[in-house]
Amino acid sequence: xxxxxxxxxxxxxxxxxxxxxxxxxxxxxxxxxxxxxxxxxxxxxxxxxxxxxxxxxxxxxxxxxxxxxxxxxxxxxxxxxxxxxxxxxxxxxxxxxxxxxxxxxxxxxxxxxxxxxxxxxxxxxxxxxxxxxxxxxxxxxxxxxxxxxxxxxxxxxxxxxxxxxxxxxxxxxxxxxxxxxxxxxxxxxxxxxxxxxxxxxxxxxxxxxxxxxxxxxxxxxxxxxxxxxxxxxxxxxxxxxxxxxxxxxxxxxxxxxxxxxxxxxxxxxxxxxxxxxxxxxxxxxxxxxxxxxxxxxxxxxxxxxxxxxxxxxxxxxxxxxxxxxxxxxxxxxxxxxxxxxxxxxxxxxxxxxxxxxxxxxxxxxxxxxxxxxxxxxxxxxxxxxxxxxxxxxxxxxxxxxxxxxxxxxxxxxxxxxxxxxxxxxxxxxxxxxxxxxxxxxxxxxxxxxxxxxxxxxxxxxxxxxxxxxxxxxxxxxxxxxxxxxxxxxxx
Amino acid sequence: xxxxxxxxxxxxxxxxxxxxxxxxxxxxxxxxxxxxxxxxxxxxxxxxxxxxxxxxxxxxxxxxxxxxxxxxxxxxxxxxxxxxxxxxxxxxxxxxxxxxxxxxxxxxxxxxxxxxxxxxxxxxxxxxxxxxxxxxxxxxxxxxxxxxxxxxxxxxxxxxxxxxxxxxxxxxxxxxxxxxxxxxxxxxxxxxxxxxxxxxxxxxxxxxxxxxxxxxxxxxxxxxxxxxxxxxxxxxxxxxxxxxxxxxxxxxxxxxxxxxxxxxxxxxxxxxxxxxxxxxxxxxxxxxxxxxxxxxxxxxxxxxxxxxxxxxxxxxxxxxxxxxxxxxxxxxxxxxxxxxxxxxxxxxxxxxxxxxxxxxxxxxxxxxxxxxxxxxxxxxxxxxxxxxxxxxxxxxxxxxxxxxxxxxxxxxxxxxxxxxxxxxxxxxxxxxxxxxxxxxxxxxxxxxxxxxxxxxxxxxxxxxxxxxxxxxxxxxxxxxxxx
Numbered sequence: 001x002x003x004x005x006x007x008x009x010x011x012x013x014x015x016x017x018x019x020x021x022x023x024x025x026x027x028x029x030x031x032x033x034x035x036x037x038x039x040x041x042x043x044x045x046x047x048x049x050x051x052x053x054x055x056x057x058x059x060x061x062x063x064x065x066x067x068x069x070x071x072x073x074x075x076x077x078x079x080x081x082x083x084x085x086x087x088x089x090x091x092x093x094x095x096x097x098x099x100x101x102x103x104x105x106x107x108x109x110x111x112x113x114x115x116x117x118x119x120x121x122x123x124x125x126x127x128x129x130x131x132x133x134x135x136x137x138x139x140x141x142x143x144x145x146x147x148x149x150x151x152x153x154x155x156x157x158x159x160x161x162x163x164x165x166x167x168x169x170x171x172x173x174x175x176x177x178x179x180x181x182x183x184x185x186x187x188x189x190x191x192x193x194x195x196x197x198x199x200x201x202x203x204x205x206x207x208x209x210x211x212x213x214x215x216x217x218x219x220x221x222x223x224x225x226x227x228x229x230x231x232x233x234x235x236x237x238x239x240x241x242x243x244x245x246x247x248x249x250x251x252x253x254x255x256x257x258x259x260x261x262x263x264x265x266x267x268x269x270x271x272x273x274x275x276x277x278x279x280x281x282x283x284x285x286x287x288x289x290x291x292x293x294x295x296x297x298x299x300x301x302x303x304x305x306x307x308x309x310x311x312x313x314x315x316x317x318x319x320x321x322x323x324x325x326x327x328x329x330x331x332x333x334x335x336x337x338x339x340x341x342x343x344x345x346x347x348x349x350x351x352x353x354x355x356x357x358x359x360x361x362x363x364x365x366x367x368x369x370x371x372x373x374x375x376x377x378x379x380x381x382x383x384x385x386x387x388x389x390x391x392x393x394x395x396x397x398x399x400x401x402x403x404x405x406x407x408x409x410x411x412x413x414x415x416x417x418x419x420x421x422x423x424x425x426x427x428x429x430x431x432x433x434x435x436x437x438x439x440x441x442x443x444x445x446x447x448x449x450x451x452x453x454x455x456x457x458x459x460x461x462x463x464x465x466x467x468x469x470x471x472x473x474x475x476x477x478x479x480x481x482x483x484x485x486x487x488x489x490x491x
Numbered sequence: 492x493x494x495x496x497x498x499x500x501x502x503x504x505x506x507x508x509x510x511x512x513x514x515x516x517x518x519x520x521x522x523x524x525x526x527x528x529x530x531x532x533x534x535x536x537x538x539x540x541x542x543x544x545x546x547x548x549x550x551x552x553x554x555x556x557x558x559x560x561x562x563x564x565x566x567x568x569x570x571x572x573x574x575x576x577x578x579x580x581x582x583x584x585x586x587x588x589x590x591x592x593x594x595x596x597x598x599x600x601x602x603x604x605x606x607x608x609x610x611x612x613x614x615x616x617x618x619x620x621x622x623x624x625x626x627x628x629x630x631x632x633x634x635x636x637x638x639x640x641x642x643x644x645x646x647x648x649x650x651x652x653x654x655x656x657x658x659x660x661x662x663x664x665x666x667x668x669x670x671x672x673x674x675x676x677x678x679x680x681x682x683x684x685x686x687x688x689x690x691x692x693x694x695x696x697x698x699x700x701x702x703x704x705x706x707x708x709x710x711x712x713x714x715x716x717x718x719x720x721x722x723x724x725x726x727x728x729x730x731x732x733x734x735x736x737x738x739x740x741x742x743x744x745x746x747x748x749x750x751x752x753x754x755x756x757x758x759x760x761x762x763x764x765x766x767x768x769x770x771x772x773x774x775x776x777x778x779x780x781x782x783x784x785x786x787x788x789x790x791x792x793x794x795x796x797x798x799x800x801x802x803x804x805x806x807x808x809x810x811x812x813x814x815x816x817x818x819x820x821x822x823x824x825x826x827x828x829x830x831x832x833x834x835x836x837x838x839x840x841x842x843x844x845x846x847x848x849x850x851x852x853x854x855x856x857x858x859x860x861x862x863x864x865x866x867x868x869x870x871x872x873x874x875x876x877x878x879x880x881x882x883x884x885x886x887x888x889x890x891x892x893x894x895x896x897x898x899x900x901x902x903x904x905x906x907x908x909x910x911x912x913x914x915x916x917x918x919x920x921x922x923x924x925x926x927x928x929x930x931x932x933x934x935x936x937x938x939x940x941x942x943x944x945x946x947x948x949x950x951x952x953x954x955x956x957x958x959x960x961x962x963x964x965x966x967x968x969x970x971x972x973x974x
């Protein structure tokens with residue numbers, strides 16, 4: 001009996017879920033919620049299994065499936081995982097499953113909500129396991145229109161502006177990257193979009209430095225916009241803040257990391273010479289990201305804006321780790337992609353939970369929430385500390401690795417990046433002090449904590465993952481380093 | 492001596508003429524009260540029969556009428572294209588006449604059949620005289636159909652504008668043809684292609700080419716020959732707008748491909764860059780002005796100009812890949828645009844307005860209309876995994892391959908600009924509250940047609956392989972190909 005490829009199963013389950021949701025009458029909302037939760041739980045569990053079943057000693061891409069698709073351009077539907085994207089699949093799994101769980105507060109147009117969400121998630125899953133450059137692009141862009149519609153329908157007060165801004169910015173970045181990728185295709189002369197084939201070819205015949213100097217900036221900038229590289233980050237705060245909770249969780253935690261993943265796979269891995277030349281600029285912009293977004297976060301009163309700016313700020317660490325251009329740095333980058341993703345999903349989920357009850361996100365209207373919501377409040381404090389890089393959570397080993405790796409070549413930037421950690425701690429502690437500690441505001445007398453196991457489940461899962469990789473980083477580092485070893489040559 | 496005619500090659504055109512004649516007969520002899528009900532279904536049925544014959548004509552190649560008429564793979568591809576276009580147009584026309592019950596529809600359908608005949612001859616012309624006559628058949632049918640609503644001043648105005656500018660462009664075409672004849676001593680494409688191979692371009696030839704391009708540019712709505720588009724698209728009856736946006740445009744592009752990328756290909760070096768610049772200007776103009784439109788048909792007019800710009804990128808590339816990507820783009824464009832126009836006509840029948848603001852909450856009022864229009868708009872914007880995305884992708888591939896990186900970057904910027912106005916409409920139909928809460932009923936045949944449109948857009952967009960291979964085959968089997 002032919003065992004079906006686990007990656008194909010991982011993609012087919014949510015697709016089947018989407019088909020079932022579309023066929024269910026719109027009135028049966030609880031059935032739709034249940035279908036979606038199961039359709040997202042199974043791939044989550046499968047992603048954990050795939051990660052554990054990955055043979056780190058063997059290395060390379062495993063669980064491969066390749067179906068020729070368009071011969072004229074050498075495009076194939078090529079799936080496969082190595083240490084980096086198998087970890088990212090767990091991120092998508094955790095983010096998507098918890099997003100489905102916290103969406104129980106959506107009461108209007110439920111069927112469309114879950115259908116759009118499933119579409120976004122299927123595209124993200126498939127993009128992470130795609131080993132074909134064309135399909136990576138196609139699949140990661142599937143999320144654009146669902147994002148626009150979901151923010152536009154279920155978003156906050158400035159949702160129209162936010163929806164248009166996030167969609168246009170992300171498309172601008174993607175289109176720029178597309179031109180770069182097309183130029184890459186033509187420059188290699190292989191007539192294929194297959195990442196494995198191109199990678200093998202370019203290790204022995206790298207592109208000319210002139211070609212690299214044109215293509216690398218296009219791809220780096222294009223995907224950098226998705227990763228909120230300063231000064232193209234302004235779509236993120238308003239976009240994440242005005243989006244419904246699930247969309248913020250998925251975007252800040254998961255979809256943003258597609259940009260980093262693409263930079264590692266396409267820009268750095270395939271064009272190392274240009275990457276090496278451009279890294280000082282990236283390191284500089286990384287520090288601006290950290291400090292600029294960090295300082296702006298200090299001034300915000302809206303909790304989601306604080307979290308959004310914090311997210312932009314932390315992307316600076318990812319850029320710094322990429323700029324360091326060595327294996328430890330790259331390990332740290334992948335680790336941070338994962339940890340920050342989980343933390344962002346957690347933080348936005350908690351904020352969404354609180355906002356549902358207090359009907360406000362402003363720190364002026366929050367106060368003493370820890371008294372009424374001990375569980376949620378504690379989770380939020382833990383998420384805040386994770387964001388600040390406190391040991392015990394995954395962000396700490398990740399940021400440590402990045403800072404260690406960038407110390408040699410970028411000393412000033414590293415010192416400023418450490419300053420960024422302090423700034424993060426300041427605004428996170430400020431949020432906790434203003435929102436959770438202190439006297440309970442009288443109008444918040446009626447808020448209820450998460451009581452049932454189902455209500456606590458998403459937060460427990462996310463915190464569990466965060467602490468597990470925080471205390472035992474070797475759990476995932478083994479697989480990550482198996483992949484990063486072959487990605488770049490340390491310089 | 493009576494020349495030998497290979498009747499096998501012109502089977503499809505003969506069948507269309509037969510359909511035209513049958514329609515005339517039905518119109519004369521059918522009882523008056525049944526006349527209007529028969530014409531539409533009869534036309535669609537006849538179209539299916541002709542489509543069956545088209546499928547069998549797959550391997551038919553050759554020239555006839557003394558080399559003036561050619562049947563090759565490109566012609567075959569576009570004839571199928573025109574048949575599918577006409578199917579949708581007949582459906583749209585049937586729905587359109589429900590909103591103007593007083594108008595006679597018999598002449599309209601006759602003109603549609605005539606336009607189809609004209610388009611078929613354009614796809615098969617191998618001689619400038621045949622090309623000119625077929626363009627005129629197509630254009631004159633369109634002029635009359637544009638001004639069909641005698642009581643609507645917009646329709647008459649649109650018809651007048653189209654007629655005057657169209658006549659001007661036909662004049663240019665004829666002048667260019669005559670100058671070219673003077674230089675090459677033949678109107679036969681084959682002879683001119685041979686001439687191009689052996690003779691360098693002279694100022695006389697260049698001048699004639701510019702004049703011919705003026706006419707082609709008018710048909711495809713490229714800048715600076717685009718001025719007629721917004722008013723004509725807005726004023727004409729919706730089925731005519733639909734035919735203009737897809738059928739007439741495709742006919743123009745067949746002319747472009749056959750003439751500039753095939754017959755004159757030996758002189759290509761001279762205008763590859765010119766096409767690139769025109770492509771850039773056309774895209775930018777169409778997209779920038781479309782951002783401010785409030786009438787959906789007018790917006791589709793400007794969007795049509797922008798899409799001509801994208802298609803001109805493939806013409807600038809001028810390679811097999813370039814032409815194949817133009818074919819693919821047009822194929823996706825067919826289903827996208829015609830689905831959208833079907834939604835426009837069905838919505839107009841209920842809300843009696845073409846203003847985008849009145850489309851608010853269309854999703855709530857009718858699920859199928861909302862979803863169809865959304866998918867059509869997203870495909871036009873070039874978002875994966877729909878047909879419009881791979882079309883733009885293929886065009887960009889051809890453009891970058893020929894070294895026009897700057898043009899590709901301009902196209903990337905334009906994709907973002909166009910996304911803005913398409914998404915603004917998407918927001919109106921999806922997010923905004925409807926002005927009237929009544930739901931819009933959509934009959935089963937219309938649901939079926941819309942579903943066919945949606946499924947095809949997604950199929951072409953995701954399972955691109957077979958469709959793109961068909962486009963490449965169409966190019967590789969072209970006559971007088973010199974790429």
